[in-house]
């Protein structure tokens with residue numbers, strides 16, 4: 205804790221400023237109210253600024269400890285308050301919180317600008333960096349110094365005063381625009397729902413209707429059943445509803461989020477964001493924003509990214525077009541007299557899959573209850589890394605649906621707390637993510653992490669379990685893989701902890717973990733019928749695994765088109781994308797996007813690249829990481845055991861526990877003994893083989 209004497213007067217009243225007396229010093233959510241945040245942020249900003257001033261005014265010559273380590277120690281209160289605040293903003297907001305977020309994002313930019321562009325501070329860091337070889341640093345310290353120098357340099361710390369002033373203005377405006385973007389998207393998602401009358405339910409499974417009833421109840425429409433714009437409502441609806449007119453309505457509403465010409469419209473926001481990003485890249489001396497972003501990544505250049513995406517694009521597009529023609533034939537055979545439209549794709553793909561692989565998602569769902577899949581995710585972690593999980597009911601949470609588990613290591617020592625917030629609700633942003641309330645570090649004694657997974661699964665009706673689709677189950681493992689990256693972290697310095705790695709490396713631990721979810725060894729044990737407890741029948745399991753490669757052309761096209769458009773947004777002059785819709789259309793035309801498929805995230809709902817800059821010019825990262833994860837799982841297959849202890853130990857030591865303390869390429873090679881072999885990705889997606897006849 206870094207509370208100073210100055211704030212003791214307020215600490216009694218503000219739980220964010222008082223020491224937390226909860227078990228494991230977790231945030232006391234039930235005591236925290238929206239009005240506590242601004243005063244806590246004020247105090248946190250003041251504390252942090254004072255800590256920075258102490259570093260810049262230190263009369264002693266700069267050394268690693270009085271500069272780099274001092275920076276690592278600074279800002280603890282700010283981290284603590286921010287973590288709680290942003291957890292609520294994304295997972296359980298309300299109008300008061302969202303209003304405060306507008307203020308906080310602006311104040312955050314105003315707070316960080318003068319720190320990141322502080323000439324004296326940067327002078328000290330640069331001098332250490334210059335002499336780094338002579339400082340006698342450990343490997344982790346060297347990496348920390350390099351990362352610190354790079355971070356300040358890339359933020360503009362070396363610019364002229366005039367350029368810094370403009371950068372500061374741009375950063376403030378970007379912070380505001382990013383917040384607006386996400387508020388607009390949430391607004392459009394909250395405002396829309398479609399009621400399903402008894403006659404509107406043809407084709408829908410019982411579990412879908414149960415989830416649709418639960419969704420209605422959450423919105424104060426008890427007794428009704430609704431489709432919402434959450435992905436786990438939309439996708440199964442499009443896949444199974446026999447009502448073509450309703451599919452069209454839902455599809456159109458889903459892809460129009462943020463693009464409705466109402467108060468939530470994101471088109472103008474995007475135009476301004478891109479212009480400002482371009483300007484900031486120019487000030488920093490880069491030809492484009494993508495060039496700026498990618499310099500600090502594994503990929504390094506836009507050309508390297510484009511090369512990977514184009515290599516995948518061709519076989520994926522070809523496969524999608526073949527699938528489309530087959531679906532058109534199904535429509536004709538059924539006597540349909542219409543061309544396959546985008547809202548038909550999932551529906552007919554599912555029919556085709558049922559015909560070819562004799563498998564449909566609805567058949568497996570009863571075997572994939574949320575509880576069983578959580579157990580499966582935990583069990584794999586126990587077998588790989590020796591950690592165990594025990595539920596705790598005494599840890600305060602932000603919503604009654606949130607569950608908490610204590611994680612212990614092989615020797616029974618406390619390792620982390622894991623929070624699972626799984627169900628969709630109107631107060632939650634769409635999507636799924638991992639975050640933390642506190643990161644692992646051991647700079648001044650062991651600090652155990654508090655790791656969060658948030659998903660948007662449909663809740664089961666009263667008394668019924670939540671049943672996952674295969675995609676949901678995969679998402680659960682994905683986010684849990686990120687969670688492990690945070691929980692297994694074993695570094696000294698906080699800024700290198702867990703997921704503090706390059707964006708195109710960060711999806712490796714998450715995507716790699718998905719592989720265990722679809723292994724027979726795991727499914728046979730945990731995929732049990734939620735009513736009878738029967739294990740997944742052998743035959744259904746076989747058909748399920750065979751069906752996994754189905755419709756991969758579509759999934760790859762959806763993804764790669766989004767990644768390519770992201771890259772073009774940040775490579776071409778911003779003036780070219782002033783009309784966002786026209787730009788999207790032109791870019792998709794250029795790559796020959798099948799008309800029946802939309803981007804996975806159309807621009808006005810592309811939160812990855814527009815709510816902040818984390819994935820800007822970086823959406824390709826999932827695929828970059830996939831090259832590694834597809835190849836990495838091969839290490840277990842080659843060992844002949846997907847829980848092979850020696851391979852698991854290397855995976856733990858080199859990937860999951862090392863955080864940002866080593867260079868990612870070196871980390872991968874240390875684990876695998878060589879660079880990744882790129883064809884593993886195409887093979888995993890079934891895109892190397894000729895399309896099945």
Ligand SMILES: [Zn+2]
Nearest residue numbers: 682686711714
């Ligand atoms: Zn991820």
